[in-house]
Amino acid sequence: MTKEILELMSDIVNVRNYKEKEIPKETLENMYEGFRCGPASISTQARELVIIENKSSSQALVEATLNPYLTKDSYGAQKWIITAPFVSVVIIEMRRAIARVGESGLSFAMQESEASIQNMRLIAKSEGLVTATIREFDGEKLKKNLNLPWYVIPVAIVTAGYPMEEESENTPKLEMMEVVSKNRWT
Secondary structure, eight states, X not given: OHHHHHHHHHHOOBOOOBOSOOOOHHHHHHHHHHHHXXXXXXXXXXXXXXXXXSHXXXXXXXXXXXXXXXXXXXXXXXXXXXXXXXXXXXEXXXXXXXTTXXXXXXXXXXXXXXXXXXXXXXXXXXXXXXXXXXXXBOHXXXXXXXXXOTTEEEEEEEEEEOBSSOOOOOOOOOOHHHHOOSSSOX
């Protein structure tokens, strides 16, 4: 089982082209459950998933996206999102995040949301889907466009769908000894 999980993990790459094929309800529910099962290190469970199901909301979301260099005059740069069969926004609910430990809770909530995203992507991959995580957006504009309240922080946009074509090679990763140190950082 470990080998299979590691294979799934290594196969997760950002894919932005999807078939026009509906994702079964059971698959979506499994993805939501994977997200929900993410860690809650200080028990605040401050991360949430907002599912975007209609084109007008998708368009409003796209209008807040930026190019990969986060250039402020590049609004609407991620137009491909509109064609994704599954679109979601991961948010942190600030009131819950800071309830126990103050501002430090935001850092914990961010880490927990990233782990929940990875869980959801692993489930999607195991169901034959490919995904993309988009962080190039103007958070304030996204909140405004989606009518999100002041006490949420958009963390990421996550899309999913069936692959249009055979996936390309994975991005090369550093060798194990380049990312793991023992007893001290080297």
